[in-house]
Amino acid sequence: MQTSVTTIERFILDQEDRYPEATGELSNLLYDIALAAKIIAAAIRRAGLVNILGKQGAQNVQGEDQQKLDVLANETIKNCLKHTGRVCVMGSEEDEDIIPVPPESAVGKYAVLFDPLDGSSNLDVNSAVGTIFSIHRRVSMEGRGTAADVLQPGCQQVSAGYVMYGSSTMLVYTTGQGAHGFTLDPTIGEFLLSHERIITPRVGKYYSVNESNFGRWDRGVQAAVRGLKGDIAEGVPPKNSRYIGSLVADFHRNLIAGGVFLYPSDSKNPDGKLRLLYEASPMAFIAEQAEGSATDGMNRILDIVPDRLHQRTPLVIGSREDVGFVADTIRRVSSSARVSGGVTSPAL
Ligand code: AHM
Numbered sequence: 001m002q003t004s005v006t007t008i009e010r011f012i013l014d015q016e017d018r019y020p021e022a023t024g025e026l027s028n029l030l031y032d033i034a035l036a037a038k039i040i041a042a043a044i045r046r047a048g049l050v051n052i053l054g055k056q057g058a059q060n061v062q063g064e065d066q067q068k069l070d071v072l073a074n075e076t077i078k079n080c081l082k083h084t085g086r087v088c089v090m091g092s093e094e095d096e097d098i099i100p101v102p103p104e105s106a107v108g109k110y111a112v113l114f115d116p117l118d119g120s121s122n123l124d125v126n127s128a129v130g131t132i133f134s135i136h137r138r139v140s141m142e143g144r145g146t147a148a149d150v151l152q153p154g155c156q157q158v159s160a161g162y163v164m165y166g167s168s169t170m171l172v173y174t175t176g177q178g179a180h181g182f183t184l185d186p187t188i189g190e191f192l193l194s195h196e197r198i199i200t201p202r203v204g205k206y207y208s209v210n211e212s213n214f215g216r217w218d219r220g221v222q223a224a225v226r227g228l229k230g231d232i233a234e235g236v237p238p239k240n241s242r243y244i245g246s247l248v249a250d251f252h253r254n255l256i257a258g259g260v261f262l263y264p265s266d267s268k269n270p271d272g273k274l275r276l277l278y279e280a281s282p283m284a285f286i287a288e289q290a291e292g293s294a295t296d297g298m299n300r301i302l303d304i305v306p307d308r309l310h311q312r313t314p315l316v317i318g319s320r321e322d323v324g325f326v327a328d329t330i331r332r333v334s335s336s337a338r339v340s341g342g343v344t345s346p347a348l
């Protein structure tokens with residue numbers, strides 16, 4: 001039996017000790033999120049046994065069916081954060097508008113954005129789902145939080161992370177000092193350090209994309225995906241395909257094993273499908289901290305200045321050289337299509 005372990009609490013405190021000016025508020029906020037993750041993980045484990053799987057009967061603001069666990073996860077995170085005095089405003093995939101903390105609560109200095117249960121269409125088939133979060137320091141000067149506090153570019157994040165509810169529950173986070181992973185030990189209810197300072201391979205084994213959209217992509221994206229398969233002369237050595245349809249699980253696998261995930265725009269989703277503020281940006285922060293990269297095809301994801309809460313973006317993320325190959329191919333094919341009068345979109 002191992003007697004020396006590093007809990008997430010101890011790890012966060014050790015990191016904070018390097019900053020004499022730190023007040024501990026961010027560390028406590030990260031514990032609040034870890035607590036919410038444990039509650040959600042427990043609910044997901046029980047989901048097959050009690051009748052909480054399935055649709056809630058409502059649609060969320062994106063027009064998608066809400067699953068009961070989506071609702072539970074969303075409420076759990078809000079309840080774990082709103083009375084702590086550490087948060088001024090929240091933004092969730094499941095809520096149309098920003099969520100300032102209630103009037104009776106103390107107002108804190110952080111804005112938190114989250115996708116409470118990403119990939120939830122996988123729940124009914126017992127596959128991995130996740131929670132994604134992004135933390136910004138408030139920029140509004142007084143009162144409860146405002147839209148300006150959540151509408152900040154990803155490069156201003158003070159922390160970001162995700163929780164993957166898979167065969168085990170893992171939490172990966174960064175505060176800008178590397179990306180670190182913790183695995184939940186269900187017997188003691190603690191997240192224990194299992195992946196310190198994750199570095200993703202520069203070139204990956206896998207490419208991950210929903211290829212059923214192939215006919216809806218522009219020629220640049222089609223060429224890039226053919227290139228990843230090793231099907232074109234200018235391509236890379238052939239990669240294996242892996243796609244679950246759960247961003248957290250697809251991203252996590254590629255982060256550890258190396259690979260590139262892409263969700264480009266297509267004729268049905270001209271701005272892409274994934275959300276900038278609580279899906280792409282936090283994952284991009286983790287990817288860069290692990291020496292990977294993330295782009296929308298033209299711009300670094302972390303540089304995009306948002307103008308609305310549920311803004312979507314094309315996303316190419318993962319191993320640095322693979323992301324570069326995809327972006328270069330799209331730009332090259334798109335510009336040659338423009339020269340020859342072909343129709344193609346400027347970004348992914
Ligand atoms: P969700 O937040 O409603 O679950 O949607 C986001 C999910 C991502 O996890 C995943 O990468 C993507 O949608 C899969 O989309 P598709 O089924 O079109 O491949």
Ligand code: MG
Nearest residue numbers: 115117118119
């Ligand atoms: Mg999502």
